[in-house]
Each structure stands twice: as structure tokens, then as C-alpha cells.
Amino acid sequence: MAKENKSKSFVLRIDEDLMAAIEKWATDEFRSTNGQILYILDQALKISGRIPKKSQKQKDQ
Numbered sequence: 612m613a614k615e616n617k618s619k620s621f622v623l624r625i626d627e628d629l630m631a632a633i634e635k636w637a638t639d640e641f642r643s644t645n646g647q648i649l650y651i652l653d654q655a656l657k658i659s660g661r662i663p664k665k666s667q668k669q670k671d672q
Contacts, residue, residue, distance in 0.1 A: 623648075 625633075630644075637647035656662045 633647055634644050637644045642650065657664050
């Protein structure tokens with residue numbers, strides 16, 4: 612069964628230098644810029660305890 616896309620789009624204004632750094636980081640890790648921003652946000656939310664870390668079983672699915 613196909614996975615439902617529950618993404619929400621929005622406009623993000625970001626400093627040119629910050630965007631350049633994110634784009635380089637994304638390239639270094641073989642991600643899209645959008646994927647890198649999502650990764651950064653996900654990690655920050657997990658570290659701060661705002662969202663639970665996924666269990667290993669959830670990661671394997």
C-alpha cells in the first residue's frame with residue numbers, strides 16, 4: 612500500500628549565507644536542500660524532546 616503524503620508546504624525566508632551553508636551540507640550528505648532542512652529540524656526536535664525518537668521497528672518499516 613502506498614504511503615500517504617502528509618507534508619505541508621510553506622514559504623521560508625532564509626539568509627543567503629545560511630542557505631548556502633545548508634545547500635553545501637545537503638550536497639555533502641547526498642540529500643536535497645529540502646531533505647536537509649527536514650533532517651535538521653527533525654534532529655533539533657528530537658534533541659529538545661519535542662517529538663519522540665522513532666523506535667528501531669518504526670525505522671525499519
